[in-house]
Amino acid sequence: MRRDDRDDPFDDIFSEIERMMEEMTGENVDISAQPNDAGFGADAHFSVHEEGDAVRVVGDLPGIEKDDINIRCDGQTLTVAATTPRREYEERLELPARVDEHTASASFNNGVLDVSLERLDTSADIGLE
Known part of the structure; x- marks a missing residue:
């Protein structure tokens, strides 16, 4: 069995989600960031x-x-x-x-x-x- 030394096993998944969101919205999206002041x-x-x-x-x-x-x-x-x-x-x-x-x-x-x-x-x- 091969050991994976990456820090976050979900990093690839989150990167792919961010890429798809950027593609849909045309904006740079960071889903790991804290919410900004817009919206409740x-x-x-x-x-x-x-x-x-x-x-x-x-x-x-x-x-x-x-x-x-x-x-x-x-x-x-x-x-x-x-x-x-x-x-x-x-x-x-x-x-x-x-x-x-x-x-x-x-x-x-x-x-x-x-x-x-x-x-x-x-x-x-x-x-x-």
């Missing part, structure tokens, strides 16, 4: 639901205080950002439908963010003269 990381989870004439976004934000949260919407993308003494976070969520951002309402209770937005009509009726 593995601790946060967001889900987007269509509920009739509304779009609802629910996010778990553990360790975040209400006053640290900033929410923006441009009608198609909802951006949730937070600044804590240790990090800055930002998560951009593509919404499944165009919404009226001026009708948005949000609540934050026990680390759970709940945002509701009214959908805009997808098309307009055009009358003939």
